[in-house]
Amino acid sequence: MKKIAYLLLIFLSLNSYAATxxxxxxxxxxxxxxxxxxxxxxxxxxxxxVYVNLDNYFVIIESKNTVGIPDEMIKNIIVDAGYxxxxxxxxxxxxxxxxxxxxxx
Amino acid sequence: MAAPMSYKxxxxxxxxxxxxxxxxxxxxxxxxxxxLGLKLFQAKGEGYKLTGEEFYYLRRLHRINxxxxxxxxxxxxxxxxxxxxxxxxxxxxxYVSPTIQADYETRRLYIMGSYQLMRVAxxxxxxxxxxxxxxxxxxxxxxxQPWFILEFSHTNSVSEKLxxxxxxxxxxxxxxFEAGISTAGDPKLHLMYTF
Numbered sequence: 001m002k003k004i005a006y007l008l009l010i011f012l013s014l015n016s017y018a019a020t021x022x023x024x025x026x027x028x029x030x031x032x033x034x035x036x037x038x039x040x041x042x043x044x045x046x047x048x049x050v051y052v053n054l055d056n057y058f059v060i061i062e063s064k065n066t067v068g069i070p071d072e073m074i075k076n077i078i079v080d081a082g083y084x085x086x087x088x089x090x091x092x093x094x095x096x097x098x099x100x101x102x103x104x105x
Numbered sequence: 106m107a108a109p110m111s112y113k114x115x116x117x118x119x120x121x122x123x124x125x126x127x128x129x130x131x132x133x134x135x136x137x138x139x140x141l142g143l144k145l146f147q148a149k150g151e152g153y154k155l156t157g158e159e160f161y162y163l164r165r166l167h168r169i170n171x172x173x174x175x176x177x178x179x180x181x182x183x184x185x186x187x188x189x190x191x192x193x194x195x196x197x198x199x200y201v202s203p204t205i206q207a208d209y210e211t212r213r214l215y216i217m218g219s220y221q222l223m224r225v226a227x228x229x230x231x232x233x234x235x236x237x238x239x240x241x242x243x244x245x246x247x248x249x250q251p252w253f254i255l256e257f258s259h260t261n262s263v264s265e266k267l268x269x270x271x272x273x274x275x276x277x278x279x280x281x282f283e284a285g286i287s288t289a290g291d292p293k294l295h296l297m298y299t300f
Contacts, residue, residue: 027170029212031246035278035299036112052246054212057172080137081112084170103245 018048019068020093023059024086025078030054036081044069044077049095053102057086062095110140110163111299117142118300123293125149125264138165144183148230150263152191155230159185159202179206187225198225213240215254232260238274249277256285 028034034052037059041050046069051060059078063069068090075085109117109132117140121128125148132142140163148155161183169176181204189196206219216237223230238254252274259267270293272285283295 026172027168027175029173029175029210030276031244031248031250031278032276032281032297032299033111033175034246036115039115040112054246055243080114082137082165082168082170086172103247 018094019063019066020091020095020098021061021063021068021074021088022091023061023074023078023088025057025059026084026086028052028054028057028059028083033082037078037083040077040081041074044073051095051099056102060091060095060098109142109297110134110165113137115299117297119295119297121146121293121295123287124291126293132161132163139163148260148263150260151265153263154190155187155263156190157185157187157200159183174209174211176209177207179208180204181206181221189225189228191228196226200225212243215239215252229261230263232258234258238272246278249275251275254283254285 025037028037031054034054038050038052041047041059041061046063046065047061048064049062053059061069061074071088074088078085109119109130111117111134113134113136115134117132117134119128119130126146128144128146130142130144132140134140142161142163144159144161146157146159161181164180165177166180167178183202183204185200185202187198187200189198200223202221202223204219204221206217208215208217217235219234221232223232235257236254238252240250240252244250254272254274256270256272257267266289268287268289270285270287272283272293275282279299281297283293285293287293
């Protein structure tokens with residue numbers, strides 16, 4: 001029984017993704033300005049990786065934890081960088097996967 | 106990016122170099138809308154040589170963030186000391202210099218207009234600027250984006266002529282570089298870095 005519980009725990013941990021959030025940002029028209037968003041987000045200790053996509057006006061935030069970064073904290077950081085947030089949603093993909101999808105063109 | 110200000114807590118440093126105008130400028134963003142800065146500059150023109158040290162406050166008065174564009178209205182309030190050399194006479198003068206600037210930017214288009222009021226004793230050194238340009242193509246966040254910008258500027262007293270400068274602008278994340286040659290043959294460099 002103990003063995004089954006242990007194996008189940010390993011299985012669950014292998015399948016538990018770090019939380020990834022997709023943030024739609026208004027006014028993100030150049031890399032010089034957008035780098036402020038990337039730098040500010042990277043100062044949060046729970047953030048593992050950040051991906052900025054100017055073509056589709058979104059930022060992806062991958063957390064080290066499974067719950068993600070509080071929406072209010074993300075909004076404050078983006079507003080402090082000079083932009084507005086349109087939408088925040090949790091998605092089921094890593095920054096690596098999203099980067100590969102959009103940068104392979 | 107059209108003003109020396111980035112995200113809250115950031116420093117922005119700019120350098121301008123040309124035969125007639127040189128400047129070093131550094132600022133710190135206290136909030137997303139306010140920055141404090143210091144600049145040293147030198148301008149040479151018809152009979153004049155101006156050397157100044159200025160402390161300024163920059164306020165982002167208004168910003169419209171749309172999905173594909175950004176529109177800004179900025180106010181600079183500068184105060185400093187300027188050494189005005191004219192006809193072998195040299196005088197240190199205190200001055201106050203407000204500037205109003207508006208800009209509109211998309212990923213392919215850039216338009217900016219500004220007016221700087223600068224009155225020193227009985228001299229009028231007001232400067233007006235207009236810049237407009239386009240990016241050759243869209244780039245991803247990681248790539249260097251090239252732009253062509255045409256700049257028109259005029260400073261009272263220093264020059265009677267309108268200066269026109271075709272400029273190549275390159276932007277790569279925190280680095281912003283411009284190089285151009287005025288129609289009078291004066292090469293110009295502009296470098297801006299945020300950290």
